[in-house]
Structures are given as C-alpha cells and as structure tokens.
Amino acid sequence: MHQLIELIGGDAAGAVEALSAFSLCTRCTGRLFARRLHGMDNALIGSRVKELSGLADPGDEECYLCHGLFKKLDDLASIPLQELSGWEFETLWVGSRLEFGTRQREEEILASHPFPDAEPLKVEVNRELGKRLSVLTGREGRMTNPDMLVIIDTAFRTFELDPSPLFIYGRYRKLVRGIPQTRWPCRKCHGRGCSYCGNRGKMYETSVEELIAPPLMEASGATEHFFHGMGREDIDAVMLGSGRPFIMELSRPRRRKFGLAEVQMGINRLNEGRVEVADLRPSSKEEVRELKAAAPVKKYRITFRTLSKINKQLLGEVVSKLSGAKLAQRTPVRVSHRRADIVRERTVYSCSLSSSEGNVITLEIEAESGTYIKELVTGDGxxxxxxxxxxxxxxxxxxxxxVSEVNTGAGEKW
Ligand SMILES: [Zn+2]
Ligand SMILES: [Zn+2]
Structure with a gap:
C-alpha cells in the first residue's frame, strides 16, 4: 500500500476499491492517474497500479470501458488518408468522436470515485490518433491553429476535415466610382433574388471583393471568401494613393502555397482600369484583428460646389482655419438609421486648397480616422x-x- 500511495497518491485504498467494481485494461486504469504522473505512459501506470494493488487485468478487448479501442487506432487513423492526399497542409491535429456508450461508461467510472488526476479518454484517443496520422502523412502535429483538423468518428468509422482558412493580405486601389467594397446583399430579398434587384440578390453588380476574389479562389481551391478591409470608402469615392490594406479570408482552401505574384498579376489583368491590388502576402487571423482595430490617418480630395457666390479671400481664410481644427460631429443624417446618434470629436490635421474655378472648389484634407468628410464640407444642417x-x-x-491615401504610419508593417 505504501508504494501504491506513493504512485497514485491520496486515497489509494478508496481508488482501488472503486476500481475493483470495473474490469479495466491497464491503459484505462493508468489514465485515471495520468495527470499526477506526467509524461508516463498510461498503460505503464496501469500495470504498476495492478501490480501493487492486485487488481485483475482483463486484457484490452475485455476492458469494460474501451472494449479494445486502442487496438483499432492504427486502422482508424488510416481512414482519412486518401482524402487527405488531396489537400495541402503542413500541420495537423486530430479530434475524435466516441461512441455514446463509451462516454456513459467513462462517466460512470468517474462518478464512483473522485480520481482528481484523471485524463479524459478522448484526450488520449486524440493524442494517439494524432501521433499515427502525423507519421502516416509526414506532417507536424500542432494543437493551436493547425492547417488541418481531422475529426474521426471511432464508432461509425467516418471522418470530417476542417481545414483552417487561409488569409491573404494586400492593398487595393479602386479607380472607378460606384463599386462598394464588399458584396451588398439586396435589402428586399437578402440575397435570394427578387424583382427589386433584378434577380441578382445584391444591390450592386459587383464589388471590390468580388473583383479581387476569383483568382484567389481558383488558386486556393477555397469554397468561400470573406473580405476584411481597413475601413471602407464611400461607394462613390475612388481609392487612390498606395491603396487600402485588406485581408481576404479563404474558407476550406485545398492549396495554401501558390504564387501570389502570379495571382496578383491575374487580378490586375482581370480588372484593368477598375481595381488594382499590390503587396499580396500571407496573413493570419490575428492580423485581421489588428487591421480591424487600426485607425489610420486618411487623406481625401473633395470637390464641391457652393450655391452662392463666394469671396476668394474668405475661402483662403476658411481653409487655413480648418487646418488643425477640432470638429464636433454629430452622426450624419445619411447614416443615422444604422448608427447611434452621438457627437464625435475629430481632428482635421491639414486642409489645403487644390483648385477653385468659379463656384467649384477642390480641397485636400487630411483627417483623423472616422471623420465624416462630406459633412465637414456641407455642415450637415x-x-x-x-x-x-x-x-x-x-x-x-x-x-x-x-481617398487619396490611407496612411498607416511610416515603419508600420502595413
Ligand atoms: Zn480499456
Ligand atoms: Zn432582391
């Protein structure tokens, strides 16, 4: 008993008494103490426990809990192999589904005694399947963010593949007006197609997202795409300068390594005169979060008309007054139906007169992220x-x- 207490600790007598009610294999016995004996194989712990306590060993197939499941793992691990050969991935992790009865029996055992150091059966099955698949595929096992998650159903001998999405960073320039950044579902039918949208299911013929996506979809073999932009410009605004950073998320990609330079050329050839992309490179989910949280300074070029005659000298004074001005902007009327009505403080970093002919004036304005530029001109009532x-x-x-520049700051990665 002394040696047994040393091995499994605490209430060794109580544990052995509880275990005598179940006929468990060495592996299933050892698993109940696994977290205390870190790094030691469960089957080895189990045979030591049996040796020291005199508990009988029924053998694997006769085990009350696993029914010899571990003998079947080599075979189970080979089930997804053929399908996996059609996918590109460097890292993988395996999850499993256990038969309902197995889960019930495990609960029954765990309810019979506290077993504070027990490792769940599923954790060991996942680990063992993972080791095998890693060897069979020659890919590295990785729990966090694996390229490929394989879920094996041990009862039905089926599997599912859950490849992680692929993220591609780039910058886009929108050279024409009238294109939204992302697909805009029809507000009447929400995408199903109706007479209001001419059965397109969307409000606009196309979008920056839809123009950029096809070459990426083709190269990756993905099933869906999601566009993440660092803010967005108005549908009627062009986006110039070095472009606006974006990340394209591609779901269930078959391929992860392909020539981005070629894809970039393909996108630009396809959209000549409309949309251009640059700097395509691999990205990540974390970067999407950073991109969404970024608050870049933007430079705008706005042209407007005054409805009455204006004095050139006054115009010059107004322009210099606005440079460095602090604005109080109440939510514009045009977006108030979808945004809270609050007053925001925004800074205009610079304002300069680009041209003025008659009553048509063009200003270059550099302003804090989130400034409503049209309203800065009109006053919005x-x-x-x-x-x-x-x-x-x-x-x-x-x-x-x-938008003539999205300035993400010198030395920043964007
Ligand atoms: Zn067992
Ligand atoms: Zn519609």
Missing amino acids: GRTVPSVAGLLGAECEVVSLD
Missing part, C-alpha cells in the same frame, strides 16, 4: 461644427470625394 459651409456662410454641395 449644423450637425458638424465647424464646417466649410458654416464658415463660408454658403450652402455647399459635394461633387466627388476620393
């Missing part, structure tokens, strides 16, 4: 203060708005 219209004392109408 007094909801943005100060504003160009307010300072000029003249009503202003926006003609066009372009």
